[in-house]
Amino acid sequence: MVPDEILTASSPEAGIAIVAGITTELVRQAQARHGLAPTATAAVGRLLTATALIGSALKGSERVSLQIAGDGPIGGLSAEAWLLGDGVGARARARNPLADLPLNERGKFDVAGVIGAGSLQVTKSYDVGQPYVGVVPLYSGEIAEDVAAYLAQSEQIPSIVALGVLAGPEGVLASGGIIAQVLPGADERAIAQLEARALALPPVTSLIADGADARALLDAIAGDLTLRAQRALPVEFACLCTRDKVETALLGLGADELLHMARESPVSDASCEFCRKRYDFTSAELEALTQRL
DSSP, rough: OOOOOEEEEETTTTTTEEEEEEOOHHHHHHHHHHHHHHHHHHHHHHHHHHHHHHTOOOOOOEEEEEEEEESSTTEEEEEEEEEEETEEEEEEESSSSSSSOOOTTTTTOHHHHHHEEEEEEEEOOOOSOEEEEEEEEEEESHHHHHHHHHHHSSSSEEEEEEEEEEEEETEEEEEEEEEEEETTTTOOHHHHHHHHHHHHHHOOHHHHHHTOOOOHHHHHHTOOOOEEEEEEEEEEOOOOOOOOHHHHHHTOOHHHHHHHHHHSSSEEEEEEEOOOOOOEEEEHHHHHHHHHH
8 A cells, every 4th residue: 555645845946846745544544533425535535635634834833724614414524634753654534534425527536526616725733823714715615626727816826736535445556746836937838738747647546556656646736846955745634623612612512501411421521523522521621511611
């Protein structure tokens, strides 16, 4: 099995920056933790992959979050990424993990149908200063095109984005993506060649299923470009939840609801919406929480 990895590189002469990654195990983890239906797996997997790719450019304790709010049956989904040691940690969730639709007319997962019309919000949190928030209407609901539209409109970076999730009855078989960005002052000939390669590029999942690793994905879109400053980062499913954060969420329910929970059962549980980790609270612990209100 090709290991999950993100590879970044650039061609300063051409003015092109590329990030490519394999996220098969990352998406498998999300599918297993949330019990995602096939179409929901494709939607969450694409968004999670895009977030991890964007997250590879973070520094320090910065974080990036991509949230989609749509009127389709999935009801919205979100993903976050941050630096985790020498790699990238990422997590994702869907409001309705069981959302599913028949394959579309092209025989592909109907991700646009399960998401519906809505918006994509990107939030970048920095070590210092206020977070940056950009919101754009969904361009297609297929996620790759929507991320490309966000990068062009909100960050003024023309980009080619390719994302894919291949899943079957046995689970997630392949997942990964590519983001190629045109930097200021880019060579016009290099841009034209990049666009031509993007049009001829096979589906990312086909490449991965045939054994392509992150380097092969990078080469597939780069072609004859001379790439420099290559950086490899492992990527894995991770979570930022803690018992203290769950307690803070419970405090938001108010004293009356906490006391009601304490009376209803000797032990109540709360689960992280991203990783599904369960935190148990006894009646005494819930009653003690009310003293903090």
